[in-house]
Amino acid sequence: MAGGVVVNAAGGKTYPGRMTAFVFFTCLVASSGGLIFGYDIGISGGVTSMDSFLKEFFPSVYAKAEANKDTNQYCKFDSQLLTLFTSSLYLAALATSFVAASVTRVFGRKWSMFCGGLTFMAGSVLNGAATDVLMLIMGRILLGVGVGFANQSVPLYLSEMAPAKLRGMLNIGFQLMTTIGILAANLINFWTVSIPGGWGWRIGLGLAGVPALIITVGALVLPDTPNSLIARGYNDDAKKVLVKIRGTDDVHDEYDDMVAASEEASAIEHPWRNILERRYRPQLTVAALIPFFQQLTGINVIMFYAPVLFLTIGFGDDASLMAAVITGLVNMFATVVSIVCVDRLGRRALFLQGGTQMFISQIVVGTLIALQFGTAGVGEMSRSNAWLLVLFICLYVAGFAWSWGPLGWLVPSEVFALEVRSAGQSIAVCVNMTLTFIIGQSFLTMLCTMKFGLFYFFAGWMFVMTTFIALFLPETKGVPIEEMNLVWSQHWFWGKYVTADTQHGGGSRRSNGV
Numbered sequence: 001m002a003g004g005v006v007v008n009a010a011g012g013k014t015y016p017g018r019m020t021a022f023v024f025f026t027c028l029v030a031s032s033g034g035l036i037f038g039y040d041i042g043i044s045g046g047v048t049s050m051d052s053f054l055k056e057f058f059p060s061v062y063a064k065a066e067a068n069k070d071t072n073q074y075c076k077f078d079s080q081l082l083t084l085f086t087s088s089l090y091l092a093a094l095a096t097s098f099v100a101a102s103v104t105r106v107f108g109r110k111w112s113m114f115c116g117g118l119t120f121m122a123g124s125v126l127n128g129a130a131t132d133v134l135m136l137i138m139g140r141i142l143l144g145v146g147v148g149f150a151n152q153s154v155p156l157y158l159s160e161m162a163p164a165k166l167r168g169m170l171n172i173g174f175q176l177m178t179t180i181g182i183l184a185a186n187l188i189n190f191w192t193v194s195i196p197g198g199w200g201w202r203i204g205l206g207l208a209g210v211p212a213l214i215i216t217v218g219a220l221v222l223p224d225t226p227n228s229l230i231a232r233g234y235n236d237d238a239k240k241v242l243v244k245i246r247g248t249d250d251v252h253d254e255y256d257d258m259v260a261a262s263e264e265a266s267a268i269e270h271p272w273r274n275i276l277e278r279r280y281r282p283q284l285t286v287a288a289l290i291p292f293f294q295q296l297t298g299i300n301v302i303m304f305y306a307p308v309l310f311l312t313i314g315f316g317d318d319a320s321l322m323a324a325v326i327t328g329l330v331n332m333f334a335t336v337v338s339i340v341c342v343d344r345l346g347r348r349a350l351f352l353q354g355g356t357q358m359f360i361s362q363i364v365v366g367t368l369i370a371l372q373f374g375t376a377g378v379g380e381m382s383r384s385n386a387w388l389l390v391l392f393i394c395l396y397v398a399g400f401a402w403s404w405g406p407l408g409w410l411v412p413s414e415v416f417a418l419e420v421r422s423a424g425q426s427i428a429v430c431v432n433m434t435l436t437f438i439i440g441q442s443f444l445t446m447l448c449t450m451k452f453g454l455f456y457f458f459a460g461w462m463f464v465m466t467t468f469i470a471l472f473l474p475e476t477k478g479v480p481i482e483e484m485n486l487v488w489s490q491h492w493f494w495g496k497y498v499t500a501d502t503q504h505g506g507g508s509r510r511s512n513g514v
């Protein structure tokens with residue numbers, strides 16, 4: 001569909017929107033920022049289930065796990081220090097996301113990606129060479145800084161480069177790379193656990209430098225987004241990039257709209273204060289609640305602790321890591337479903353279907369564990385029940401991978417007006433990382449105290465969030481990013497906060513009650 005402006009369902013405009021080789025390539029390179037995020041999620045769970053790693057850095061956890069072999073299954077790995085190793089990264093990432101917001105806005109999206117890659121590389125060197133817990137945790141903090149930068153800038157970059165009609169698909173490249181990173185880490189864990197001498201975990205932690213190198217070099221060759229170039233006064237460059245990514249000279253309408261959005265944005269000096277204004281209430285609520293709910297699906301219980309969880313239900317070392325590889329594969333392939341469907345079926349349909357599937361799977365998983373281990377946490381799971389459990393965990397992961405996983409990053413990055421987009425994305429990253437930290441830090445204790453009820457706890461949240469989506473999330477598929485305000489103004493509830501005349505959401509034109 002080259003040329004001409006077409007009025008879409010929301011009453012707004014759409015612009016030339018075909019997939020060009022250039023946009024595909026730039027988005028592919030930028031998505032590799034997801035690799036560092038994913039690699040890290042996958043590697044820590046595996047490493048913390050390796051005896052040699054535990055013996056070297058967390059001997060008390062190792063001793064406890066050994067001593068508890070035949071007693072309470074729910075509590076054998078419960079250690080705050082061990083969880084701190086996993087979750088310290090997320091604390092660093094959440095603190096960094098605010099700095100990253102300014103770098104992203106003032107210097108452009110690409111330099112934020114570059115900073116992310118560089119710090120992540122430093123962290124991987126420190127971790128691979130670690131000789132004590134301090135070095136390990138320092139390394140994790142640097143990795144966290146890297147993730148903070150990358151997760152702030154990459155989703156924004158993708159949403160701004162993509163033509164509206166393909167925005168969902170291209171943005172989900174980030175999540176796809178995240179799942180590839182997780183899977184690669186799972187496979188590397190599976191391989192390194194058997195390396196004689198017990199130093200295999202060093203390879204796993206050190207190899208994080210590879211995805212870091214990809215995004216660092218990638219960021220250097222990428223152009224910045226037209227929106228960011230215009231916002232920083234490089235209008236000619238912006239037009240050139242726009243012509244290149246859209247594959248046509250007929251980009252005037254889209255360009256004019258970007259300039260208008262940028263003029264409105266430049267009238268705003270304090271994005272952090274502005275974003276709290278009434279007219280941004282809907283976007284702010286959604287951008288904060290979506291990552292909050294994403295983590296309350298309980299996904300990282302599986303992602304971080306799948307091997308530990310599988311050990312808990314009675315699999316051996318190898319079988320546990322193998323089961324983690326299986327969930328990693330499901331996670332990756334199911335994300336492709338989302339890529340294919342998101343711009344056709346829309347965000348809401350995926351959220352509602354995926355949420356329901358996850359709700360049912362959580363109930364089944366909780367029940368299977370309850371039947372086997374009861375509240376005392378003693379017993380052994382039969383092989384067939386253990387595999388049935390793996391099956392439902394896979395159904396749960398698949399549901400996540402085509403709904404809350406990708407959409408948890410896509411939706412916050414596409415709902416804001418330019419002037420507060422970067423600030424809004426930081427809020428999304430910050431909420432996501434805070435919740436990831438809390439769940440990462442408390443899962444082993446929660447499992448120990450809530451037992452199988454933990455899975456019902458997450459199922460309860462699934463119910464709440466699916467209802468929230470049904471009532472409060474407007475459909476954003478195919479709507480140009482600069483026209484998003486129309487969607488909010490037409491919503492049965494949020495319409496009270498936003499009026500259609502606040503075209504790009506900000507600046508001189510005001511909305512209700514402001």
Ligand code: BGC
Pocket residue numbers: 041175178179182294299300303331404405406408409432436
């Ligand atoms: C989430 C991560 C999660 C991953 C799993 C991401 O969207 O933010 O917390 O581990 O998906 O694929």
